[in-house]
Amino acid sequence: MPTHKLLLLAGDGIGPEVMAEVKRLVAWMNAHGMGTFEYDEGLVGGSAYDAHGKAIDEATMAKAQACDAVIFGAVGGPKWDKVPYDVRPEAGLLRLRKDLGLFANIRPAICYPALADASSLKRDVVDGLDIVIIRELTGGVYFGEPKTITDLGNGQKRAVDTQVYDTYEIERISRVAFELARKRNNKVTSMEKRNVMKTGVLWNEVVQQVHAREFKDVTLEHQLADAGGMQLVRWPKQFDVIVTDNLFGDMLSDVAAMLTGSLGMLPSASLGEMDAKTRTRKAMYEPVHGSAPDIAGNGVANPIAMIASFAMALRYSFDRGKEADLIEKAIAAALDKGLRTADIKSEGCKLVGTREMGDAVIAEMERLTA
Ligand code: IPM
Ligand code: MG
Numbered sequence: 064m065p066t067h068k069l070l071l072l073a074g075d076g077i078g079p080e081v082m083a084e085v086k087r088l089v090a091w092m093n094a095h096g097m098g099t100f101e102y103d104e105g106l107v108g109g110s111a112y113d114a115h116g117k118a119i120d121e122a123t124m125a126k127a128q129a130c131d132a133v134i135f136g137a138v139g140g141p142k143w144d145k146v147p148y149d150v151r152p153e154a155g156l157l158r159l160r161k162d163l164g165l166f167a168n169i170r171p172a173i174c175y176p177a178l179a180d181a182s183s184l185k186r187d188v189v190d191g192l193d194i195v196i197i198r199e200l201t202g203g204v205y206f207g208e209p210k211t212i213t214d215l216g217n218g219q220k221r222a223v224d225t226q227v228y229d230t231y232e233i234e235r236i237s238r239v240a241f242e243l244a245r246k247r248n249n250k251v252t253s254m255e256k257r258n259v260m261k262t263g264v265l266w267n268e269v270v271q272q273v274h275a276r277e278f279k280d281v282t283l284e285h286q287l288a289d290a291g292g293m294q295l296v297r298w299p300k301q302f303d304v305i306v307t308d309n310l311f312g313d314m315l316s317d318v319a320a321m322l323t324g325s326l327g328m329l330p331s332a333s334l335g336e337m338d339a340k341t342r343t344r345k346a347m348y349e350p351v352h353g354s355a356p357d358i359a360g361n362g363v364a365n366p367i368a369m370i371a372s373f374a375m376a377l378r379y380s381f382d383r384g385k386e387a388d389l390i391e392k393a394i395a396a397a398l399d400k401g402l403r404t405a406d407i408k409s410e411g412c413k414l415v416g417t418r419e420m421g422d423a424v425i426a427e428m429e430r431l432t433a
Pocket of ligand 1: 153156313351353
């Protein structure tokens with residue numbers, strides 16, 4: 064069995080607390096013959112800034128380039144509100160995405176039946192929901208140049224961000240969406256603002272061309288991103304795979320997260336191009352939730368998104384779909400037993416902390432494999 068090399072970057076806030084549950088899961092899997100996982104650890108975000116004045120250092124970047132998969136916690140917090148823009152905690156995350164070429168961000172939004180009542184929407188709108196948002200992750204306004212604030216000298220300043228997309232970037236992200244749809248319900252909805260933005264016009268055109276050339280068997284729909292946001296809360300089950308740009312994907316995936324009951328439930332995978340020779344790709348796995356500084360250190364954070372992100376690593380980086388299924392089933396079983404962290408608590412359920420939820424998932428894995 065090959066040894067899988069992980070780099071764990073826990074980050075700030077609740078990052079280390081939820082990452083601790085991944086470590087315990089990894090130890091359990093190693094002990095139960097479910098793979099040989101080795102891990103190294105590093106600093107990212109505010110904790111890296113505190114240690115060496117940068118949001119991520121070169122040594123950690125080199126480790127990220129060399130490992131089989133990065134498992135990422137969360138970065139940021141009010142403690143670093145005043146640090147210079149270039150070294151703010153988020154810069155570490157953005158550098159990882161950009162330098163590793165992780166252009167495809169896969170954000171599944173699955174509503175576990177046990178959690179349908181934790182959503183702010185009515186049960187029948189979200190119960191059994193299973194959709195995926197494919198967010199372009201290395202282009203658009205996040206990275207476009209110029210990106211400046213200029214003093215105009217008359218008491219005014221001017222801020223510029225640049226939204227830019229090339230054909231190849233839209234082609235490769237739409238391929239990811241179409242290929243994934245073929246393994247699911249065969250439908251892709253592309254979201255942009257072609258009524259206002261040139262990047263939206265090109266996005267729409269290129270997605271249609273890729274569809275006509277390579278994926279005629281997949282149903283393709285287009286929605287303007289604002290209308291798409293509205294449809295996501297009106298009737299989310301109309302979607303299968305949504306493909307959209309970096310900024311719209313950031314916003315729409317937070318909306319999708321709340322459909323599932325809590326931001327604490329959503330995992331994600333960020334993937335690079337497949338290397339034709341080695342059949343491997345760079346990858347990073349992270350929960351969609353942030354560092355939640357308000358609850359950090361209290362042991363109450365929900366570790367499910369972090370654990371489910373590790374399950375995505377098993378599926379996408381290590382070809383271990385069986386073990387990924389097992390983790391997901393164990394999560395569902397723990398929820399079915401009525402265990403809830405504070406973010407998903409509901410009447411009649413048992414309130415548990417981070418560690419207990421991690422314990423429960425491992426206990427269910429024990430039971431499912433007994
Ligand atoms: C996300 C986050 C990040 C983003 C932040 C932390 C930079 O919101 O992964 O959705 O905006 O991409
Ligand atoms: Mg976000």
